[in-house]
Amino acid sequence: MKRLLLLALLAQAIQAETPLYQRLSEEQARGTRGQGYWYLFSYSTEQAGSSQRTAVTFQASQLRELLASYQTMPAIDEIYDYIQESNDLIQDGERTTEEMISELEQDYQLQLPALLEEWMDQYGPAMVADLLLLTSPEFPSYGLANAKIIPYRIPFTTLNPLWTLGSVPFAVTSPKQTSLPLAGYLITGIQPYLLEMVRVLIPCILLGTLLGFWQSQSQEPGQEPSTATKVAHQVVNILKDTINAVPRFLMVLFAILLYREFGQPIAFWMISVPLGISSIPLVADRVSQTVNTLALRDCISLRLNQGFTRIQVWKELWVYPIKNIFLIETLGQTVNLLYAETIIQYMIAMDDEALAGTGNKTSLGYMLVRLSRELYRTTLDNQLTIAFETYNIYLPLLSLLILFFLIPYTLFRYKSRMEATP
Amino acid sequence: MNQQASQPPLQKLPQQILRTLIIFMLPLLLVYGMAQRHNQQQPGAAQASEQPGLASWVQLIMAGTLPSPPGRDLARDLKVSTRNSLLIVGLIYGLTLLMSTGYGILLYQQRHHPKAVMSQLTALATLTALPPFLYYYAALKLEVLPFTQYSGGTIPLEPRLMGPILLFALFNGYFAANAAATREIFQDIYSQPYKGFYQGKGATPIQTVQLMARNWSRPLMVSALYLFPYFLAESVLFEFIFGIPGLGKLLWYCADFDTETASINLHVFTLLTVTTVFTASVQLSNILKTTLHTRVTP
Numbered sequence: 001m002k003r004l005l006l007l008a009l010l011a012q013a014i015q016a017e018t019p020l021y022q023r024l025s026e027e028q029a030r031g032t033r034g035q036g037y038w039y040l041f042s043y044s045t046e047q048a049g050s051s052q053r054t055a056v057t058f059q060a061s062q063l064r065e066l067l068a069s070y071q072t073m074p075a076i077d078e079i080y081d082y083i084q085e086s087n088d089l090i091q092d093g094e095r096t097t098e099e100m101i102s103e104l105e106q107d108y109q110l111q112l113p114a115l116l117e118e119w120m121d122q123y124g125p126a127m128v129a130d131l132l133l134l135t136s137p138e139f140p141s142y143g144l145a146n147a148k149i150i151p152y153r154i155p156f157t158t159l160n161p162l163w164t165l166g167s168v169p170f171a172v173t174s175p176k177q178t179s180l181p182l183a184g185y186l187i188t189g190i191q192p193y194l195l196e197m198v199r200v201l202i203p204c205i206l207l208g209t210l211l212g213f214w215q216s217q218s219q220e221p222g223q224e225p226s227t228a229t230k231v232a233h234q235v236v237n238i239l240k241d242t243i244n245a246v247p248r249f250l251m252v253l254f255a256i257l258l259y260r261e262f263g264q265p266i267a268f269w270m271i272s273v274p275l276g277i278s279s280i281p282l283v284a285d286r287v288s289q290t291v292n293t294l295a296l297r298d299c300i301s302l303r304l305n306q307g308f309t310r311i312q313v314w315k316e317l318w319v320y321p322i323k324n325i326f327l328i329e330t331l332g333q334t335v336n337l338l339y340a341e342t343i344i345q346y347m348i349a350m351d352d353e354a355l356a357g358t359g360n361k362t363s364l365g366y367m368l369v370r371l372s373r374e375l376y377r378t379t380l381d382n383q384l385t386i387a388f389e390t391y392n393i394y395l396p397l398l399s400l401l402i403l404f405f406l407i408p409y410t411l412f413r414y415k416s417r418m419e420a421t422p
Numbered sequence: 423m424n425q426q427a428s429q430p431p432l433q434k435l436p437q438q439i440l441r442t443l444i445i446f447m448l449p450l451l452l453v454y455g456m457a458q459r460h461n462q463q464q465p466g467a468a469q470a471s472e473q474p475g476l477a478s479w480v481q482l483i484m485a486g487t488l489p490s491p492p493g494r495d496l497a498r499d500l501k502v503s504t505r506n507s508l509l510i511v512g513l514i515y516g517l518t519l520l521m522s523t524g525y526g527i528l529l530y531q532q533r534h535h536p537k538a539v540m541s542q543l544t545a546l547a548t549l550t551a552l553p554p555f556l557y558y559y560a561a562l563k564l565e566v567l568p569f570t571q572y573s574g575g576t577i578p579l580e581p582r583l584m585g586p587i588l589l590f591a592l593f594n595g596y597f598a599a600n601a602a603a604t605r606e607i608f609q610d611i612y613s614q615p616y617k618g619f620y621q622g623k624g625a626t627p628i629q630t631v632q633l634m635a636r637n638w639s640r641p642l643m644v645s646a647l648y649l650f651p652y653f654l655a656e657s658v659l660f661e662f663i664f665g666i667p668g669l670g671k672l673l674w675y676c677a678d679f680d681t682e683t684a685s686i687n688l689h690v691f692t693l694l695t696v697t698t699v700f701t702a703s704v705q706l707s708n709i710l711k712t713t714l715h716t717r718v719t720p
Contacts, residue, residue, distance in 0.1 A: 238444050242444070246449045343659065346663060368556075409544060413541070
């Protein structure tokens, strides 16, 4: 009895050391993350000189069922040999799969789980034998520690293009919701950009507009400016040149390099704030130049002489041309934010473990990088190719790309139309 | 602006020097402060405190020695990576300029259809500004390009590293913007009777072409110099992503993981040096741009 108990403990210890078990317990420890996920196992078998790559997918619950069935199974290597030998007979047509299963159950006094029988039909006996050997606790395969977990499942069973276009893979944070209609995704995908626009970009551009306006108003032509104005001008000029000297992308890069080391996740503001700050001097310059040009043409003094108050003149200046400058810059900076965010998301995806990650997992850039990264991995990691081609990554990627193209295109169109306004 | 122009140049000189100094020092101070703060928070702060401060770094630089992190020759790395980065920027800009000039001429020829030209340009701007890594993935997938991610030290550019660079030159947002600028330059040139003017002044046909080429090239060079800092910054980002040995790759070596104390140490001096190189090149392009601009528009 003691011996049996020891053996059972030993088996448990072996199980705990198996990479697959470790992976599973890690997933369980994380809470709901392991639930309902699809595991993708892919490996190559070499038989008679030719290698064949195969991919298997199953859910976490199925995996647990399989692992539980090992407790009642005798030596896995014997079963493996048995199935492999029978497989030759099945291929020669001397035996059927059902016969093989019933003989196996009789010979070894075991009840094969329904899942394995299902897989026998689905993938063939040879592959099930391989799978048994690979996942068994007695023969741990360290390659399985790297088993790919897909947090979403693209509905590949139907080829209805409308359905496929409507099922953009959703964020990893909600595993239960495997797909979301395009309209819904549009809102969740664009929401972070809109928020940043309202929170950071628009105030920055407004500040730039005010600065430019102040810059043009503080200096009356033909008058000696006060010392305070001179100092203010110098400060503004220095700020302008400094921001010009450390352009937006380096600012973003430094922020990421340094904040990454601080161990905090990269927040959206770390991308939008440098963009916003770098747009201030540009806007200020354009506004002050425009107002100065109008002042030189005597437009402003003419209006004042016609009896308009200063506030009325400023209002007129805002309606045209300052509002246009403001809108053009806002549209341009939004597109910049989209591109900068995407490329920075890519930087983070490049090395998931080294970087702290981002705080945002629903934005368009995140999803685009995530999907294209999978495409990239299929190339790097040849073993996953077939699996991902089965899952058809191209259609969701295409739908995302269309979105990614359409949004900047619309913004660019509005921008160019505004720029063309005389 | 009028006020500054009316000041005598000698009175302006100290102001200019002060301004340049501040412009150099501000990013350095920012980077130094952040890096020092980080190093002090790390458990293995002993190494950080051993490093001398900003003043001694400036002294060392003035004395002509570049302090390097242990086990690395920073002077050599900096030389190679700066050359690589400038080469990459040159390559990318050269290709972009060639393409955009060609496209600008095409756009100029279609000038009688402004709506069509505008929508064409907008679509192209959007398509070419799509993240280049997507095109890179597609090229990898179709086996057009080999996978090149260099993960060693700093080496001179090799032909095998050129794939992503060329791809990046083909697909970046500046191509369309440059094409529009080129079209405007052409419109400007052809709207004025330069040819008749020069020939009327007695210039030979070759001299006329030379004079007209000068008219072309100066605005193009000004726009090139305007874009240079952006190109350099983007090339840094892009080198960082694709692991191409340049200034971006050098940034990678600014951080060092200490396995014993499980802490990340930032090499403050390397960070400062990279920042200085970057700021200096940007300042140089700014000065050149201003000089050229005043010569173009006297």
